[in-house]
Amino acid sequence: MEKMLETKLAEKLDIPKTEADRLVNAVKDVLIECIQEDKNFRLDGIGSFNxxxxxERFGRNPKTGETLIIPEAWVVNFKPYKRLKEAVNS
Incomplete structure (x- = not known):
């Protein structure tokens, strides 16, 4: 999937694939940094990361059946915007 993004980006911007690879990696790094700093991130026309x-909750080991405590954790959710949903369904 990432290679397809790099290939399409290279074609659209008329740049070498190596440059597109660097660009995709930089965008991923910046996206992660923004989510870490602000806990929320909106990408207009695409969706929002929250x-x-x-x-903390109780869980069960599927192999042993032993009850265990699953610690609290931050999770990332993605909600696609209407434009993305429409593009996928067209």
């Missing part, structure tokens, strides 16, 4: 704290 974080939420999942509470």
């Amino acid at each position: 974080t939420s704290l999942r509470k």
Whole structure:
């Protein structure tokens, strides 16, 4: 999937694939930094990334059946915007 993005980006911008690879990696790094700093990130026309704290909860080891505590953790959710949904369904 990432290679397809790099190839299409290289074609669209008329740049070498190596440059497109660097660009994709830089965008991924910046996206992660923005989510870490602000906990939320909107990409107009695409969707929004939101974080939420999942509470500590009980779980079960599927192999042993042993009950265990799953610690609280931050999770990232993605909500696509209407434009992306329409593009996928057209």
